[in-house]
Amino acid sequence: MYKILDADKLSENIYRMVVDAPMVARHCEPGQFIIAKAYEEGERIPLTICDYDREKGTITIVFQPIGVSTIEMAKLKAGDSFEDFVGPLGRPSDLIDTPVEELKKKKIIFIAGGVGTAPVYPQVKWLHEKGITADVIIGAKTKDLVIMEKEFKEVCNLYITTDDGSYQRKGMVTQCLQDLIEKEGKSYDHCVAIGPMIMMKFVVKMTKAYNIPTIVSMNPIMVDGTGMCGACRLQVGDEIKFACVDGPEFDGFLVDFDQAMKRMTMYKTEEGRALLALQEGKTHHGGCGMCGGDQ
Amino acid sequence: MAADPKMLVKVPVREQDPKVRATNFDEVCYGYNAEEAVEESERCLHCKNAKCIQGCPVSINIPEFIAAIRKKDFKEAYNVISESSALPAVCGRVCPQESQCEGQCIRGIKGEPVSIGKLERFTADWAREQGIRPDPAKEKNGHKVAVIGAGPSGLTCAGDLARLGYDVTIFEALHKAGGVLSYGIPEFRLPKSAVVDQEVENVKNLGVRIETNVIIGKSITVDELLTEEGFEAVFIGSGAGLPMFMHIPGENANGVFSANEFLTRNNLMKAYREDYDTPIHCGKKVAVVGGGNVAMDAARTALRLGAEVHIIYRRSEEELPARKEEVHHAKEEGIQFDLLCNPVEIHVDENGWVKGIRCIRMELGEPDASGRRRPVPVEGSEFDMDVDTVIMSLGTSPNPLISSTTIGLDINKRKCIIANEEDGQTSKTGVFAGGDAVTGAATVILAMGAGKAAAKGIDSFIRSKGN
Known part of the structure; x- marks a missing residue:
């Protein structure tokens, strides 16, 4: 478990947390990221490191809740813990x-x-x-x-x-x-x-x-963050790069942003459904009128 | 003497009906019960020079455990297996027995070999249900060893070293132990909480510590483990690595996934369950490219998520690298095999999503370096298939995270870590390696064999230091 030592809101919908993660704090450099998972059923959320303190062994993360897992994450307070917190990932700046x-x-x-x-x-x-x-x-x-x-x-x-x-x-x-x-x-x-x-x-x-x-x-969709799944692949010049191991920083002149933005919408339907389920409870969110989910 | 015709065939194993199982993630094969196991055990000839043992990468004393089953002494059978294998409930389910122990079985010359895999599974499942766990070492020897990766090779190496009295810590990059057993092989073939988690617990019970969320090469390096953390030796069992793609047009479209991503979302992140947050996208018609076990796993997972599924493989059925049982199960469940064809382009709609795949027919030419006949495209034979999802299952290339951050660790042309087969020794003193990180993508049992060999290598390395 990785304890949250401090948690506050930077604006209406932006949260900052200082997390006890000595091994990450000892080795991280600017430009790298971590992956956090708040609870067993949660998604693995990649977040770029926003500050670190090697002596105190802490990492600061800042995030905006957009999906089910980040909304749940935002509810955590100082004294609570992340179940998983891994890094540093990616190459330093x-x-x-x-x-x-x-x-x-x-x-x-x-x-x-x-x-x-x-x-x-x-x-x-x-x-x-x-x-x-x-x-x-x-x-x-x-x-x-x-x-x-x-x-x-x-x-x-x-x-x-x-x-x-x-x-x-x-x-x-x-x-x-x-x-x-x-x-x-x-x-x-x-x-x-x-x-x-x-x-x-x-x-x-x-x-x-x-x-x-x-x-x-670049902050594309990721799962493991170690190069294993290839979800985060980007077209950079005439090469395919994995943001998690080759990045997250790239030469902006070479990145195909239009493709990267399309790839960001990959799970919009599934995520939208999960979000509605969270907000409205177990009502029908299939939208098809046939699957029986509304009964 | 005429053979009893009943003795020529295996005691059949009960399985979930294909039509029913195609819609759920419950285990396909039910395995033997005690009665069936004893009956099957009677088919063993107890050969003096048992070929089956030679066929087993971890050299389980097969005739001896089968003899114990015959005497209905299942605990003894479990003890015999446990001497050689830390993961029998896993191996009984996922080993390619037909090309290993069962492939060597004398019974198999006339008729079917003894169903060694199913007997191993029965024994391990019985022990688990009885709450029997392998015994930890009586005495610790005070030497610290680090193992990188909690997959088949790492768990085996750690288990063997712990039994010898070593103080072993496994560092695992993901949030869960098991490696490919957790993220790769699906629930319907290898149940997670009932089987994998239990075998991991067994290894922990031997005294092994598992630290998840530590990425060696990032969170801490191999050199730091050796010089600052007091480990006398390190075993690298970090697994296969980065998924390969075909580099054909349209491959970055939405709806094209690596099998690793698709399976990790489903198995590790449990996307198929409503109570887990991680999403998975599976369209109505899915093409899985490749013919290995991973391709079969991805195809059968997509089927269970409700899709019509096609396997696209460039060679013929004979060359399919998957286990025979997996191909057989996939067919039973309604997976369609489009053999001797190969994708050349993925068609993409205006929103960036897959709308089809263009393939070319192949024919088999002369054998290549692998000994298999090389597939050659048939000119002008391109055709289109309407699919909305493509899963690439083409194998992996090694992850450079560890090799690039460890001083003096040599890799070969294919970027695999170079290690001796007999003891796992690498180019760096005190560092051993095995499994897919050394061989490239292979099987669970070969990785376990390498973990076992490295445990012996590490033991003699530390002993030879004379302390």
């Missing part, structure tokens, strides 16, 4: 293996969207510890959904933009990036984008035009 002198010469921009803001944090924090202050754009739909502003402010130059303009800048993250480059005299030679696939797709479209090499962190 390439930044970790780049010599610090080389990194210092680079102008790096991080672009974070929604719940994807959280996994950007360990990378930005890591750079800050090495004496490098990166620019970071956080994008959210509206003011209440902006998360971790305080933590980020301490480790980077922060730009916040909301779709509805309810907080700081108005518009998508791509608008903000364009403004920084076109109107505010900024230039970048490395970009890391983490957020919804649709956001990463449009960021890459723009950074391609500006010729800024861009790394994206």
Whole structure:
């Protein structure tokens, strides 16, 4: 069992938990992920590591409940435990293996969207510890959904933009990036984008035009997270890659986002049914009128 | 002397009716009861130079346990088997007996061999029902050994070492022990809580600790186990690895799965049960590509989830690598075999889902390196099949997680770990390996044989250090 030492809400629907997992905390690096399973019947949920403390032996995860298992996970409080918590999985961010002198010469921009803001944090924090202050754009739909502003402010130059303009800048993250480059005299030679696939797709479209090499962190459907099932396969250039062992970070210019987004819908029907069953109890959710599930 | 005609055939085993079992996940084969087992045991000739023992990768003293069954001393039969095998209830169900013990049986020259597998299963099931477990070692020797992977090879190696008095810890990457027995082989062939979990408990009962959720190479490395954690030797039994795909157009479409994914969702995550959260997608018409045991398992699982299922295999029936019993059961249940054909493309609809598969007919040419006749495409023979799900069951390639993070561990061209067959020794001192991580995808019993050999190898390695 893996004890939850701290649990809080970062916004209306985004949860943060600090979990006791010494073996993961001892070996993890920014960019890697864990898989958590809250209870016996639960699904294995892959989550990018959002912070770690090697001395205390803790891992911080941030997630948004969307399916049955994550909704149940969100109900856990400090003092409760995850039944399973395994990692670190995937490869660390390439930044970790780049010599610090080389990194210092680079102008790096991080672009974070929604719940994807959280996994950007360990990378930005890591750079800050090495004496490098990166620019970071956080994008959210509206003011209440902006998360971790305080933590980020301490480790980077922060730009916040909301779709509805309810907080700081108005518009998508791509608008903000364009403004920084076109109107505010900024230039970048490395970009890391983490957020919804649709956001990463449009960021890459723009950074391609500006010729800024861009790394994206992919979060496709997974089961085991060790390369065994192949559910997380992605088309990257002319190769098929497994996000769990070859990623989760890839060259954004090479990722086929349209295919990846289609693959994300694979279990929508089954998950929708399970969610309805959770919300409404054992009523009929087959939708066919024939299976007898409503009797 | 004329043989009694009754002695020429096996005592038939009771099975669930094919029509009924095609709609449930309960075990297909009921196995022998005591009376049937005793009757079958009378067919054994008790050969002096027993060929069946040579055919068994873990060298169970087969005539001796069968003789005990004949005397109705089932406990003694269990003790004889337990000397050689930690997982008899599993092996009695999933071993390819026809090419091992039963393949060597003298009875089989004229008529059918003795039903050794079913007798082994009976003995193990009887012991479980009586609550009989193998005895732990009387004395611990104080030496620590780490075993990577709680599958057939790891459980066997750990069990044998524990019996010799070693302090053994198994590290398992998944949240559940059993390896392929838990994630791969379906419930209807190998019941999980009744059989697999019980045999894992038996191994634990020998004093073996199992730590789940530890990925060697990620959570901790082999070198750290040896230098920082105080383990004197490590056995790598990490299993088969990454699923292979065909690299044909449309393979990333929604509705194309590896057999590993499909089976893991169903078996480990229990997606077929309403009370488990993990989803599984199985369409109305499924093509399973491949002809091995895993392909049969995937096909029969899809059938039970309500689909019409076709096996697509590029060679002919004779070359099907699956156990005969699995092919026979699959056919009985209504799986359709499309032999001598091979997929060339998967058709995808505008939403990214599978809508069909294009295949080409094959014919058999000259034998290849494997000794099997090589399938050759028949030019211009392409045809389309309407399917909405495709399950690729083409084998696996080894997972580089351990080999790439262990200093001085050599692998071969196929990326399998190089290890001696007789004692499991690898290129790295103190590190042994066996099972699919060494051989590539093979059988449960061969992995167990390798685990057994490595346990001996580890024991003599630690003894030779003179402490």
